[in-house]
Amino acid sequence: MANxxxxxxxxxxxxxxxxxxxxxxxxxxxxxxxxxxxIWNNRGGTTVASDMKNVTITTKDSKGDNTGExxxxxxxxxxxxxxxxTSFTPIGGETTKSIKAGGTTAAGTISGAINDGTTTNALxxxxxxxxxxxxxxxxxxxxxxxxxxxxxxxx
Numbered sequence: 001m002a003n004x005x006x007x008x009x010x011x012x013x014x015x016x017x018x019x020x021x022x023x024x025x026x027x028x029x030x031x032x033x034x035x036x037x038x039i040w041n042n043r044g045g046t047t048v049a050s051d052m053k054n055v056t057i058t059t060k061d062s063k064g065d066n067t068g069e070x071x072x073x074x075x076x077x078x079x080x081x082x083x084x085x086t087s088f089t090p091i092g093g094e095t096t097k098s099i100k101a102g103g104t105t106a107a108g109t110i111s112g113a114i115n116d117g118t119t120t121n122a123l124x125x126x127x128x129x130x131x132x133x134x135x136x137x138x139x140x141x142x143x144x145x146x147x148x149x150x151x152x153x154x155x
Contacts, residue, residue: 002048002049002050002051002112003047003048003050003112004049004050004154005041005049005050005051005052005112005154006040006041006042006045006049006112007040007041007052007150007152008039008040008043009037009038010037010038010040010043010126011036011037011038012036012037012038012128014038014118014119018037021035021037021131021148023035023133026133026134026135027135028135028136028137028138028139028141029136029137029139030134031132031133032132032133032134033132034130034131035130035131035132036081036128036129036130036131037128037129038119038127038128039057039110039127039129039150040110040117040125041101041110041111041112041125041126042112042125043115043117043122043125043126044115044117045112045115045117045125046114047114048112049112050112050154050155051109051110051111051112051154052109052112052153052154053108053109053152053153053155054098054108054152055098055099055100055109055110055127055150055151055152056096056099056108056150056151056152057078057091057096057097057099057129057149057150057151058091058092058095058096058097058148058149058151059071059075059076059091059092059093059146059147059148059149060093060146060147060149061145061146061147062145062146062147064147064149066092066094068144068146069135069136069139069140069144070092070133070135070144070146071092071146072092073092073135073136073139074091074092074095075092075133075134075135075136075139076090076091076092076131076132076133076134076146076148077089077091077131077132077134078091078097078099078129078131079129079130080097080099080127080128080129080130081102081128081130082099082100082102082123082126082127082128083099083100088130088132096151099127099129099150100127101123101124101125101126102124102127102128103123103124104124105124110124110125110126110127110152111124111125112125112154113125131148
């Protein structure tokens with residue numbers, strides 16, 4: 001049996017691991033700049049990890065619940081470059097978005113195969129997502145902490 005998935009987030013250049021997304025100030029009724037992230041499974045792995053299957057992305061409040069304007073009003077939107085998407089889909093709480101790696105992976109899958117950690121040679125091992133924040137015009141002012149959550153199954 002393969003090891004559990006080894007999930008890590010990297011910047012779009014694949015040069016630095018990303019532990020948080022600091023959106024900065026986004027005024028109500030406006031749109032943040034786009035941020036592109038790579039969601040890897042087993043980046044540069046020398047042993048096989050389990051594939052991530054039925055992979056989805058959503059937002060949660062800072063406690064992992066489905067409360068707060070950002071989550072309930074779906075301020076965060078995502079498009080998945082590795083699925084050739086050109087438009088953004090709102091996500092939040094129970095409203096999730098299926099994601100997948102490029103290459104030849106099945107729908108909703110990010111491979112855990114051995115790879116060299118490069119975006120050129122490991123197309124099956126990462127999903128490339130672009131995110132924006134679009135708070136509603138009536139959004140409450142102030143800092144909003146939240147979680148980007150990737151959920152998946154493996155065996």
